[in-house]
Amino acid sequence: xxxxxxxxxxxxxxxxxxxxxxxxxxxxxxxxxxxxxxxxxxxxxxxxxxxxxxxxxxxxxxxxxxxxxxxxxxxxxxxxxxxxxxxxxxxxxxxxxxxxxxxxxxxxxxxxxxxxxxxxxxxxxxxxxxxxxxxxxxxxxxxxxxxxxxxxxxxxxxxxxxxxxxxxxxxxxxxxxxxxxxxxxxxxx
Ligand code: GAR
Numbered sequence: 001x002x003x004x005x006x007x008x009x010x011x012x013x014x015x016x017x018x019x020x021x022x023x024x025x026x027x028x029x030x031x032x033x034x035x036x037x038x039x040x041x042x043x044x045x046x047x048x049x050x051x052x053x054x055x056x057x058x059x060x061x062x063x064x065x066x067x068x069x070x071x072x073x074x075x076x077x078x079x080x081x082x083x084x085x086x087x088x089x090x091x092x093x094x095x096x097x098x099x100x101x102x103x104x105x106x107x108x109x110x111x112x113x114x115x116x117x118x119x120x121x122x123x124x125x126x127x128x129x130x131x132x133x134x135x136x137x138x139x140x141x142x143x144x145x146x147x148x149x150x151x152x153x154x155x156x157x158x159x160x161x162x163x164x165x166x167x168x169x170x171x172x173x174x175x176x177x178x179x180x181x182x183x184x185x186x187x188x189x
Contacts (some may be wrong), residue, residue, distance in 0.1 A: 012042025
């Protein structure tokens, strides 16, 4: 059974969806949920789901090898970023080369880069009068949202849509596709 570590900074609804999806089969499990936010609802979800969790601070991540060592000790096969807002340090990217995946709530390369996350992305999409938006699942490298693209899916943006309505459409796409794409990657490891 392969082991997936999910990193999440916020609500963690994708993390929860991944946990539940992989529990239905025997290919892999989300074996730990890590967060850089002490009060992230993702950690509360982990607790409710019975998944081990770990909070880490900036120093743990950038000025020590604590997180890499933890991931190695736990024999993690694949890292999934699900609403995780920090850049991943190079030592982790090198060790987990082609085994770190991120989901971005827009059609990259549009609406990506530092500071573009969550509702900020949807507000910009609405403000610019886009007719469509979507999700991008990509490998992670040392720049925000620039790793090679694995999968994209689109959804329509109506002139009457608010950023909140766009967020709902995006979450629906994420729940539908993200576990399946992660499954394919894990299966190929
Ligand atoms: C998701 O929509 C994800 O695509 C986005 O944050 C949301 C997290 O929701 N990620 C980014 O914006 C990364 N730049 P969740 O915490 O409910 O899974």
